Amino acid sequence: MTDMTVNGNGQRSWRETVLVYFTPVMLxxxxxxxxxxxxxxxxFQKLSFWLRDAGIERSTIGFFYWVTLSYTFKFxxxxxxxxxxxxILHSMLGPRRSWIVTAITGTVIGLTIISQTDPTQGLLPVAIGAILLSYSGATLDVAIDAWRIESAPNRMQANMAAAYSLGYRVAYMTSGLGLAxxxxxxxxxxxxxxxAAMAISAVLVFFMKEPAAGAGSRDLEGSFGMKVVRAVWEPFKQILGRLGRWFIPVILLVMIYRMSDFTMGVMASPLYADIGFDRAIVGGVQGGPGxxxxxxxxxxxxxxAFRFGLMxxxxxxLIITLITNGAYAWLAATAGPEDVGRLTIAIVGDNIAGGFVTTVFIAxxxxxxxxxxxxxxxxxISSFYAFVAKFLSGFSGVLADAVGYVNFFLITASWTLPAGLLLVFIMSLGPDAATGKHKFEERQTEA
Structure with missing residues (x-):
């Protein structure tokens, strides 16, 4: 894609904003x-459903959740x-696509192993398949994140994140088809x-473009010790050097930016149940307009992000998260089992906000x-927000029990305020490296 035209205010035209989605890299x-x-x-979902359907105890199923820690510690x-x-694959596909195909192959093997097991006859084969599936999936995330970052310049990262997240949603619907x-x-x-669906994805990777950004810098030279230093320490040192003293406020922003919607989401389903909404209605709203x-x-x-700028x-x-979290306080205070309209407003608003912040935050x-x-x-960097947000979300039930649903959702909504203050501080005084404007020469590629 050629450089996008901008108007006098630095904003891109609506035509360029829309056409960016109709490019091979977005597909x-x-x-x-x-x-x-x-x-x-x-x-995370279908495996536990299968185990419970086979009569496995809930406590045992809970232990299987630990295999998803691979996604937290993938760094x-x-x-x-x-x-x-x-x-072999490296010479055929390049560094990023070769790892993507390798990781997908691991998920295919993991799913195949699970398909041939019977949990009533022993859980060890199931555990082996689940571990292979989980760690291959986490490795796949690492490789795909790198491919995404290297395949488009900064100005297109929000659009890439939107396409990525839409693919994630298609995977969610496909996993539901697996249940059927x-x-x-x-x-x-x-x-x-x-x-089979994963295997098809691997085949399609062969037809994708391998990004050139960063390829020359990844070659390792020197002794084994020097290779370890270059591979592990230097990437971390590089971030510290680029951000300097702004590393702390940036990491704090990363940790708290999505705290509000992460913590409120844990108590959304219990709220629906306690109000008395029919499960079929909730599922219909979530799967349809939601x-x-x-x-x-x-x-x-x-x-x-593409038209107005990332920051x-x-x-x-943050503004729409504040409003939509507040809508759940309104739902908790006013709704009864028959108030499907209010339920729909709350879910639709929260999902719009969730989709929006997912895109801009990944960017x-x-x-x-x-x-x-x-x-x-x-x-x-992503492990900071994933671990902290998930850990603190575990206390959502304790907070809801202590203050009630209305105050709980007002509190979670208010957590956007310190994030907002920190964001404005970084926007106003932070260097380009902290505000998403740093020019990585190798990323200024044509998409």
Whole structure:
């Protein structure tokens, strides 16, 4: 794609804003988003459903959740994805696509192993398949994040994030199809069908473009010790050097920007149940207008960041999160079991906000990353928000019990305020490296 035209205010035309989505790199991103999302949904949701359906105790199923820790600690082996060449595939596909195909192959094998097991006859084979599926899926995330960052300049990262997230949503719907297949046929056929979907994704990777950004900087030279230093320490040192004293406020922003919607989301379903909404109605709203709202939010976030700038889009994201979280306080205070209209307003609003902030936040994280160390640096930065937000979200029930639903959602909404103050501080005084404007020469590529 050629450079986008901008008007006198630095804003891009609406034509350029829309056409950016109709490029080969965006279609590739959609496919890779699907491949990234399907393993997580299968191991996080469908595996537990299958185990419970087989009569496995809830406590045992809970222990299987630990396999998803791979997604939290993936930064530990991200330097391997950045630096190590996959035999044979590297010469055929390049560094990023070779790792993507390798990781997808691992998910296919994991799903196939699970499909051939019977949890009533022993859980060890199931655990082996689940671990392979989870760690392959986490590795796939690392490789795809690096591909996304290197395949487009900063100005397109929000659009890439929107396409990626839409692919994730398609994976969610596909995993639901896997559940239906288990009902029509059996669980073995379900897992095999999902393995086939991943295999098709791997084939499509062969037709995608390998990004050139950062390739020359990833070659390792010197002794084994020096290679370890270059692969592990230098990417972290590089971030510190680029951000300097602004590393602390930037990481704080990363940790708290999505705290509001993460913590409120944990208590949304209990609220529906306690109000007395019918499960079928809640599911219908979530799967119909709620899903459409999420997709709409994803692309509006991409449009806002592309047209108005990333930091302004981050501000907009906090404002709509504040409003939509407040809508849940309104729902808790006023709704009864028959108030489907209010339920719809709350879910649609929250999903629009969730889609919007997902897009702009991923774009911001991507703007902080050097293409030469994309896998390592993105995995590290994203782990800050993933671990902290998920850990604190575990206390949502305690807070809701202590203050009640109305005050709980008002409190979670108010957590956008310190994030907003920190964001304005970084916008006003921060260097280009902290505001998503740093010019990584290798990323100024044509998309």
């Amino acid at each position: 590739s991103m959609l496919i890779l988003g699907f491949a990234s999302g399907l393993p997580l949904y299968m191991v 530990l082996w991200a330097p391997i994805v950045d630096r190590i060449k996959v035999p 297949i288990s009902e029509w046929a059996n669980w073995s056929a379900s897992f095999l069908a999902m393995a 899903l459409a709202a999420t997709i709409f939010g994803l692309f509006v976030g991409g449009v806002a 302004r889009a981050l501000v907009i994201g 911001y994280l991507s703007s902080l990353v050097d293409p030469a160390n994309a896998a390592t640096q993105y995995a590290l």
